[in-house]
Amino acid sequence: MAAGIALRMRARSEQATAATTESPLTRWLLIGTALGFLAVFLFLPLVLVFVYAFGQGISAYLAAFAEPDARTAIRLTLITAAIAVPVNTAFGVAAAWAIAKFEFKGKNLLITLVDLPFAVSPVIAGLIFVLLFGARGWFGPWLHAHDIRIIFATPGIVLATLFVTFPFVARELIPLMQAQGTEEEQSALTLGATGWQTFWRVTLPNIKWGLIYGVILCNARAMGEFGAVSVVSGHIRGQTNTMPLHIEILYNDYQFAAAFAVASLLAFLAVITLVVKSFVEWKSARTHAAVERESQGGGSS
Amino acid sequence: MSHGIAWKQRSVLPGFGLSMGLTLLYLALLVLIPLAGLVLFTGTWITLAEFWDKAVADPRVLASYRLSFGASLIAASLNGVFGLIVAWVLVRYRFPGKRFIDAIVDLPFALPTAVSGIALTTLYARTGWVGRWLDPLGIQVAYAWPGIVIALTLIGLPFVVRTVQPALEDLDHEIEEASASLGATRWQTFRRVILPTVFPALLTGFAMAFARAIGEFGSVYFIAGNMPMKTEIAPLLIIIKLEQFDYVGATGIGVVMLVAAFVLLLVINLLQWWSRRYQA
Numbered sequence: 207m208a209a210g211i212a213l214r215m216r217a218r219s220e221q222a223t224a225a226t227t228e229s230p231l232t233r234w235l236l237i238g239t240a241l242g243f244l245a246v247f248l249f250l251p252l253v254l255v256f257v258y259a260f261g262q263g264i265s266a267y268l269a270a271f272a273e274p275d276a277r278t279a280i281r282l283t284l285i286t287a288a289i290a291v292p293v294n295t296a297f298g299v300a301a302a303w304a305i306a307k308f309e310f311k312g313k314n315l316l317i318t319l320v321d322l323p324f325a326v327s328p329v330i331a332g333l334i335f336v337l338l339f340g341a342r343g344w345f346g347p348w349l350h351a352h353d354i355r356i357i358f359a360t361p362g363i364v365l366a367t368l369f370v371t372f373p374f375v376a377r378e379l380i381p382l383m384q385a386q387g388t389e390e391e392q393s394a395l396t397l398g399a400t401g402w403q404t405f406w407r408v409t410l411p412n413i414k415w416g417l418i419y420g421v422i423l424c425n426a427r428a429m430g431e432f433g434a435v436s437v438v439s440g441h442i443r444g445q446t447n448t449m450p451l452h453i454e455i456l457y458n459d460y461q462f463a464a465a466f467a468v469a470s471l472l473a474f475l476a477v478i479t480l481v482v483k484s485f486v487e488w489k490s491a492r493t494h495a496a497v498e499r500e501s502q503g504g505g506s507s
Numbered sequence: 508m509s510h511g512i513a514w515k516q517r518s519v520l521p522g523f524g525l526s527m528g529l530t531l532l533y534l535a536l537l538v539l540i541p542l543a544g545l546v547l548f549t550g551t552w553i554t555l556a557e558f559w560d561k562a563v564a565d566p567r568v569l570a571s572y573r574l575s576f577g578a579s580l581i582a583a584s585l586n587g588v589f590g591l592i593v594a595w596v597l598v599r600y601r602f603p604g605k606r607f608i609d610a611i612v613d614l615p616f617a618l619p620t621a622v623s624g625i626a627l628t629t630l631y632a633r634t635g636w637v638g639r640w641l642d643p644l645g646i647q648v649a650y651a652w653p654g655i656v657i658a659l660t661l662i663g664l665p666f667v668v669r670t671v672q673p674a675l676e677d678l679d680h681e682i683e684e685a686s687a688s689l690g691a692t693r694w695q696t697f698r699r700v701i702l703p704t705v706f707p708a709l710l711t712g713f714a715m716a717f718a719r720a721i722g723e724f725g726s727v728y729f730i731a732g733n734m735p736m737k738t739e740i741a742p743l744l745i746i747i748k749l750e751q752f753d754y755v756g757a758t759g760i761g762v763v764m765l766v767a768a769f770v771l772l773l774v775i776n777l778l779q780w781w782s783r784r785y786q787a
Binding site: 226227228229232233236237239240241243244246247248249250251252254255258297300301303304305307308309310311312314316318319320321322323325326327328329330333334335336337338340342344365368369372388391392395401404405423426427429430431432433436437450451453454457462465466469472473475476477479480481483484 | 539610
């Protein structure tokens with residue numbers, strides 16, 4: 207399900223001959239079609255967010271964040287991400303270690319289970335927590351008797367966010383760690399390092415870039431999740447609204463400039479995510495090329 | 508941490524018990540038990556007759572399934588065609604701004620759906636940058652089903668491009684040269700040699716885009732207009748039922764959508780297996 211989000215570790219370009227490429231006209235026609243499609247579907251919406259956000263001047267832009275409701279929404283989003291991202295990073299690294307470094311039966315099933323939150327609609331992710339912890343859910347009466355609120359409160363929002371962002375770090379690390387194998391860890395252990403030393407000094411530096419990208423993608427999704435959070439939040443203004451839910455309220459109130467101002471923060475985060483991804487891919491392609499050069503040089507001497 | 512378990516190969520690396528234990532515990536608590544709860548809830552609290560009435564036979568619910576699956580199918584097909592072209596252009600040609608284009612393909616993964624939702628709605632509304640050109644032609648996109656298709660196309664695009672791209676990169680130039688030297692035109696080579704080779708990957712990307720589309724809520728919610736029987740998608744109907752405290756109705760639709768998602772997950776896994784075997 208998540209093959210698309212993984213970093214691409216190799217890119218190859220080969221010289222095409224006249225027989226294996228198209229006429230310049232076809233080539234430019236295809237490039238034009240691709241660019242036109244991407245412009246209409248991706249580029250225009252992104253540009254529109256910033257144009258509308260700053261359309262009424264910088265003071266109107268800043269005013270959108272001066273509102274108390276906006277501040278509580280931003281605070282709640284930051285709190286949610288501050289819990290969901292580290293927890294899912296820790297479990298993502300654990301899952302990737304177990305899956306990538308060991309051979310066991312049922313591994314493919316486990317990978318599918320880790321991917322499961324990607325396959326489930328965010329609305330259903332929210333629904334299952336309402337059925338568990340809502341007023342009429344399984345644990346509803348017990349929670350009510352003990353005066354614990356999960357649904358329509360911060361814990362529900364954190365739970366739903368944990369659910370939808372669980373696979374990101376693991377999915378990023380599994381292919382990377384599988385490709386790296388276990389030889390370096392084995393050498394470290396043979397030389398007397400403890401398990402933790404091996405992890406911190408050998409494994410972590412090797413997976414650093416993939417981990418950073420997984421964390422930042424997980425963070426973007428944690429801050430931007432709408433469907434699942436919408437179901438469990440109850441939309442209580444100034445209390446259980448996250449940034450995406452605040453955008454919804456502003457937009458439905460016809461406060462477009464303010465809605466796009468808040469949206470521009472999340473869009474900016476998305477752009478940063480893409481920049482980090484490009485940088486990480488460039489970095490890993492360079493390391494890859496350097497390793498290949500080294501091994502070729504070693505072979506010829 | 509014992510290493511003698513039969514289902515696992517021996518390894519000198521430590522930490523299997525700890526990492527596997529944590530993973531399974533977390534997975535069970537966060538994902539598996541809640542999902543099982545949904546199925547169990549359906550099994551114990553809802554009778555078959557109720558399930559049929561509320562989640563299958565209800566005309567409003569049926570209309571939402573038709574819309575969700577229909578619009579997702581169109582969107583995934585659009586992505587199949589244009590995603591293949593984008594992947595082809597990115598793998599085969601050099602042109603200015605290529606790196607930027609390659610990076611922006613991932614935008615739908617990173618951009619929150621609420622943001623793309625309000626942006627697309629504003630873009631395609633009657634007075635929007637694109638909508639104002641379509642309106643005189645009598646084409647209504649926002650608050651109608653074409654808007655839903657556009658929102659679903661946006662979120663599914665990277666799946667097709669990113670699954671087809673590696674398959675195109677792995678393609679051996681020699682078989683194309685062989686095809687050309689045997690007298691095939693470029694189009695014949697594409698149709699008979701290249702397309703069959705990348706087809707499993709294309710189909711996988713299509714299925715992923717489709718699966719993502721049927722569950723999507725955020726971006727569609729803004730652009731759809733959400734009129735019952737007309738532009739109301741199934742995930743939205745779940746939320747509406749929940750707001751009316753109709754847990755039975757919400758759960759029924761949820762189970763139908765969950766089963767559809769699981770079937771698609773199975774299909775995608777089979778396709779990936781097929782595609783790996785095909786490329787090997």
